[in-house]
Amino acid sequence: MYKSNVREMLFVFSCLKLTPIPAFIYFGFIVSLFSSCNGDIKIPSQTTKNENTTFVEIAPIIFKNCTPCHRQGESGPFELMTYRDAKKNANKIKFVTQTKYMPPWPADAEYSHFVGERALSQEEIELIKIWVENGAPEGDASNIPTAPVYYTGSFLRKPDTVIKFKNPVPIKGNGTDHFYVVKLPMQLPKDTFVSYFEFVPNQRKLAHHINGHLINYTAGNKKDIQHGLTYALDAFKDYKELYAQMNILNDDGTFPVLTPNTVYYLPGYTPPIYPAGVGGHKVNKTSAILLKNIHYGPSSIDVLDSSYINVFYGSKPKRPVFETQMGTFGISKIEPELILHPNKVETFHTQATMNNDISLLSVNPHMHLLGKSFWAFALQPSGDTIPLIKINKWDFKWQYYYTYQHPVILKAGSTIHVYGTFDNTDKNPFNPNHPPKIVTQGEGVKSMQTTEEMFQFIFSYLPYQKGDEKMDLSKKNN
Numbered sequence: 386m387y388k389s390n391v392r393e394m395l396f397v398f399s400c401l402k403l404t405p406i407p408a409f410i411y412f413g414f415i416v417s418l419f420s421s422c423n424g425d426i427k428i429p430s431q432t433t434k435n436e437n438t439t440f441v442e443i444a445p446i447i448f449k450n451c452t453p454c455h456r457q458g459e460s461g462p463f464e465l466m467t468y469r470d471a472k473k474n475a476n477k478i479k480f481v482t483q484t485k486y487m488p489p490w491p492a493d494a495e496y497s498h499f500v501g502e503r504a505l506s507q508e509e510i511e512l513i514k515i516w517v518e519n520g521a522p523e524g525d526a527s528n529i530p531t532a533p534v535y536y537t538g539s540f541l542r543k544p545d546t547v548i549k550f551k552n553p554v555p556i557k558g559n560g561t562d563h564f565y566v567v568k569l570p571m572q573l574p575k576d577t578f579v580s581y582f583e584f585v586p587n588q589r590k591l592a593h594h595i596n597g598h599l600i601n602y603t604a605g606n607k608k609d610i611q612h613g614l615t616y617a618l619d620a621f622k623d624y625k626e627l628y629a630q631m632n633i634l635n636d637d638g639t640f641p642v643l644t645p646n647t648v649y650y651l652p653g654y655t656p657p658i659y660p661a662g663v664g665g666h667k668v669n670k671t672s673a674i675l676l677k678n679i680h681y682g683p684s685s686i687d688v689l690d691s692s693y694i695n696v697f698y699g700s701k702p703k704r705p706v707f708e709t710q711m712g713t714f715g716i717s718k719i720e721p722e723l724i725l726h727p728n729k730v731e732t733f734h735t736q737a738t739m740n741n742d743i744s745l746l747s748v749n750p751h752m753h754l755l756g757k758s759f760w761a762f763a764l765q766p767s768g769d770t771i772p773l774i775k776i777n778k779w780d781f782k783w784q785y786y787y788t789y790q791h792p793v794i795l796k797a798g799s800t801i802h803v804y805g806t807f808d809n810t811d812k813n814p815f816n817p818n819h820p821p822k823i824v825t826q827g828e829g830v831k832s833m834q835t836t837e838e839m840f841q842f843i844f845s846y847l848p849y850q851k852g853d854e855k856m857d858l859s860k861k862n863n
């Protein structure tokens with residue numbers, strides 16, 4: 386059942402945003418680009434091939450492009466906050482910058498531009514090489530710029546409040562995927578506007594995705610949100626029973642107001658941050674986040690997961706942000722059907738035509754381990770092509786939510802075309818099957834198994850308003 390009709394989706398999505406949803410079965414998850422936390426570091430614009438390059442010149446490059454992740458509590462496997470750290474890893478740093486493996490930025494920066502783009506210039510790459518080959522000297526320590534100050538516990542900044550898993554979720558080391566439903570009760574001092582939520586995975590290597598809904602309890606409808614199961618295996622059936630056990634319903638047994646898709650996580654994800662008034666949620670004093678669901682990839686040992694959600698307050702949302710997904714679970718059909726034959730590299734296509742003018746804010750390409758490349762563009766009614774995103778080498782680990790510098794305006798009648806190429810051969814180092822076997826989307830939500838495939842293009846947008854093309858999306862709603 387597919388509909389290539391954004392007007393209908395606008396309607397559907399506005400319903401989702403504004404009314405209680407009795408059927409909790411909703412999917413779609415979203416990824417984001419990270420934003421630079423330390424925008425003010427200067428990089429030498431003119432770099433000479435200087436034999437005397439020292440850490441004085443290298444530090445600003447590392448502080449801008451590496452330490453957002455290579456610091457305590459973040460995803461990078463080692464820290465790069467000091468000269469000692471950098472010196473110790475100098476050869477590796479040279480290697481990963483030469484190969485452009487780091488900093489991770491899968492989108493083709495020659496095709497389209499996004500906020501927080503993280504790519505080193507050729508000069509910077511060269512400078513690092515010279516520095517390493519000269520023995521990675523420190524130089525005059527008093528001239529080394531001070532490392533950025535980060536808040537440990539968030540990729541972004543210090544949150545206004547943190548909601549923790551009430552009980553750690555047990556992940557069995559039996560080598561299979563696990564799906565859980567988790568409830569995080571929220572008791573705020575008062576009704577509050579929240580700009581964004583940041584899910585911080587505790588078992589980073591296992592967290593495959595989360596898709597969380599916001600539940601707002603109307604005053605007087607819920608006496609106690611703390612009781613009930615805080616997590617349960619998602620068995621994909623009889624949610625009514627599960628929600629009763631989790632004590633999610635209103636005291637009179639009716640459903641509370643639910644806003645789907647308010648909290649997301651995928652590997653590499655951080656939430657998109659829009660200017661004040663764009664997006665965000667009103668969160669009632671008594672509320673909860675329902676992670677429905679949280680998907681952990683296979684583990685070989687038993688572990689406990691104690692993830693948490695950082696909550697960032699903001700101003701009153703003036704313009705709600707809508708999301709649509711094309712392809713798997715989306716409004717548009719994949720052609721041909723997503724069946725990946727063993728030992729083949731195959732390309733699939735999906736397209737959707739806009740019925741209204743929209744202002745495209747962010748896009749998120751999504752595939753699993755067999756993904757090879759991804760390409761999306763829009764054809765305007767005038768015949769003009771608007772480049773949206775191109776990923777020449779898909780990497781499952783980096784699934785950003787890419788935000789444009791300025792909204793991309795798509796006029797009614799524009800068609801978004803998306804092409805995804807999948808590599809189901811033995812040459813694909815991430816292929817989970819040796820020998821390769823036939824891979825499909827699976828059935829319904831089970832298609833979220835890591836070893837099954839998805840081909841999805843998720844985009845967030847505003848219904849177009851005059852002047853949107855000038856909106857600066859790099860302005861943060863902080």
Ligand code: HEC
Binds near residue numbers: 478
């Ligand atoms: C967005 C987060 C992020 C940024 C930015 C980033 N890294 Fe990484 N880095 C990672 C993660 C996560 C890994 C481990 C997973 C992997 O290898 O892909 C990693 C792996 C590495 C490795 C390989 C470690 C090994 O032994 O295999 C090196 C070296 C490295 N990073 C250096 C850098 C340098 C240098 C920069 C900046 C120019 C940088 N990284 C920027 C997150 C990041």
